[in-house]
Amino acid sequence: xxxxxxxxxxxxxxxxxxxxxxxxxxxxxxxxxxxxxxxxxxxxxxxxxxxxxxxxxxxxxxxxxxxxxxxxxxxxxxxxxx
Numbered sequence: 303x304x305x306x307x308x309x310x311x312x313x314x315x316x317x318x319x320x321x322x323x324x325x326x327x328x329x330x331x332x333x334x335x336x337x338x339x340x341x342x343x344x345x346x347x348x349x350x351x352x353x354x355x356x357x358x359x360x361x362x363x364x365x366x367x368x369x370x371x372x373x374x375x376x377x378x379x380x381x382x383x384x
Contacts, residue, residue, distance in 0.1 A: 318331050318365055319332055319364045320332050321373070322369070323359065326358075328340060330365050333366075342368060342370075342371075342372040343364075344371070345372075349375065361378065362376055363376075
């Protein structure tokens, strides 16, 4: 049973997704539109250092690791490039 479960996990691809941090700090992603409370997602520690780049309203890149969303970075529209 354990070997089968490990095989299933190894076969499931890592999924990258876009998301948004809501006013209550929950995370909503494109593929999982149900709000994920902040206690149930993980943030790359570099995004928490100094002047926080992740705050309500931030668009983020999310990596799904098994069933845990991991915020990898904050993102912005290409329109903001100068």
